[in-house]
Amino acid sequence: MEYDLGKLKRVNPRRVWSSESREFTPWLAENIERLGEVLGKELELVETEASVGDFAVDILARDLGTGQDVIIENQFGQTDHDHLGKLMTYAAGFDVSTVVWISETMREEHRQALDWLNRVTDTETQFFGILIELLQVDDSKPAFNFRPVVFPNEWSKSRKPTIDKKPSVKMQAYQEYFQKMIDELREKHNFTGARVGRPQSNYGFASGFSGVIYGASYAIGDRLRVDLYIYQGDLEENKRLFDLLHEDKVKIESEIGTSLEWERLDDKKASRIAIYRPGTIEDSPEELEEYRKWSISYLLKFTEVFGPRLEEIMR
Numbered sequence: 001m002e003y004d005l006g007k008l009k010r011v012n013p014r015r016v017w018s019s020e021s022r023e024f025t026p027w028l029a030e031n032i033e034r035l036g037e038v039l040g041k042e043l044e045l046v047e048t049e050a051s052v053g054d055f056a057v058d059i060l061a062r063d064l065g066t067g068q069d070v071i072i073e074n075q076f077g078q079t080d081h082d083h084l085g086k087l088m089t090y091a092a093g094f095d096v097s098t099v100v101w102i103s104e105t106m107r108e109e110h111r112q113a114l115d116w117l118n119r120v121t122d123t124e125t126q127f128f129g130i131l132i133e134l135l136q137v138d139d140s141k142p143a144f145n146f147r148p149v150v151f152p153n154e155w156s157k158s159r160k161p162t163i164d165k166k167p168s169v170k171m172q173a174y175q176e177y178f179q180k181m182i183d184e185l186r187e188k189h190n191f192t193g194a195r196v197g198r199p200q201s202n203y204g205f206a207s208g209f210s211g212v213i214y215g216a217s218y219a220i221g222d223r224l225r226v227d228l229y230i231y232q233g234d235l236e237e238n239k240r241l242f243d244l245l246h247e248d249k250v251k252i253e254s255e256i257g258t259s260l261e262w263e264r265l266d267d268k269k270a271s272r273i274a275i276y277r278p279g280t281i282e283d284s285p286e287e288l289e290e291y292r293k294w295s296i297s298y299l300l301k302f303t304e305v306f307g308p309r310l311e312e313i314m315r
Contacts, residue, residue: 011134011142013076013104020076024132025058028074028102032061033193033206035072038146039100039128040195041065042206044213052093055086060094064204064213065182065194068097068124074132075103079110100128106149114150126152171199173281174218178203181216181292189300201281204229205299209310212241214302216295218281224291226298227274228306235269242271244313245306255305256298273306 017024028035029048036043042064050060050071059072071090075083079101091099101114106129114127121127129150134142167175179197185205186192192205202217211232219225228245230238242264245252253259256275263272275298279291 006137006140009136011136013132013134016134016142016144020074021058024076025074028072029059032059033208035100035102035130035146036206037193038130038148039098040193041070041098042192042194042204043070044206045210050094052090055089057086057090057094063098064206065196066097066198066200067204069094070098070100071096072100072102075101077103078105079103079107079129084110084113097124098126098128100130101150102130102132102146104132106131111150115153118150118152128152167199170281174201175199177281177288177292178216181295184292184296185299189296191299191303207303207307207310209314211238212310214299216299218279219276222278222280223276224279224295225274225276226295226302227272228302229270229272231270233269238269238271239264239266241313242273245273245309248309252305252309256301 013024017027025048029045032043032045043061044064046060046062046069048059049056057071058074061070061072062068063070071087071094073083073087073090083101083103087099087101090096101110111129114129117125117127127150128148131147131149133145133147135145136142175197177197178200182192182194182197182203186194194203194205197203202215204213204215207214207228211230213229213231215225215227215229217225217227230241232238232241242262246262246264249260249262258275261272261274261276263274265271277291277294279287281288283291
């Protein structure tokens with residue numbers, strides 16, 4: 001029996017991006033969520049060519065799930081000692097939780113170095129080695145592929161003694177709660193690329209717009225919250241965006257199906273639009289399941305209602 005199959009071949013990345021710094025890095029910055037899918041994280045761009053002393057890291061991003069910074073260093077060709085040294089400088093300068101090294105090929109000694117760092121650092125620090133590939137079937141358009149060749153071994157890290165940093169029972173409950181939430185959001189609703197829940201009382205998700213985050217959390221006062229959090233770095237811009245959305249308050253609440261809390265937060269740089277309900281992480285498993293369903297339903301509704309408005313305002 002004969003099969004009509006195409007031939008898969010590799011394409012030199014320079015056929016698409018002639019320059020790593022001038023073309024590939026800007027492209028990656030615009031498509032940061034695609035890298036996040038591979039890492040199992042919700043990534044948001046913070047800055048390109050972010051300065052650390054006399055050096056500049058290619059991309060500084062933020063893991064919205066944890067609120068921690070991520071550095072990404074790109075390199076066409078084979079990895080070298082110079083870039084490995086820069087990665088360590090950037091990691092220390094920004095005090096990041098995740099370090100990503102992207103290249104065409106990775107030398108074995110550099111793969112071993114990243115593996116060693118994953119073994120000896122704490123569970124909150126992660127090192128990834130990612131290969132950028134361009135693949136083509138016959139004469140089709142090339143497609144990119146991020147292929148991890150170094151990544152954290154969570155099992156080996158969990159064996160290290162971490163008496164001082166072991167999450168409390170309450171923090172472990174938060175981690176389990178949000179793990180179930182992000183798994184359902186990813187697998188059933190294609191809402192997020194995040195894969196790892198953390199021992200924390202909140203989780204953020206990308207909106208597609210820098211500085212604007214959808215969030216689910218256990219808030220102060222024994223309440224659950226789903227919100228649209230606006231924190232673009234500039235106070236006036238934050239308040240302007242909040243005010244523009246507030247002008248459409250009646251229609252927004254009608255589409256959401258309930259009233260919302262419009263928290264301009266004039267004493268802070270950020271602003272928030274939220275919905276609350278009573279609840280704590282210490283409640284019964286049946287209640288926690290109800291809370292999770294409630295949070296997911298409103299995260300999806302917030303995306304449906306606020307997404308088009310954010311796109312129009314940002315444009």
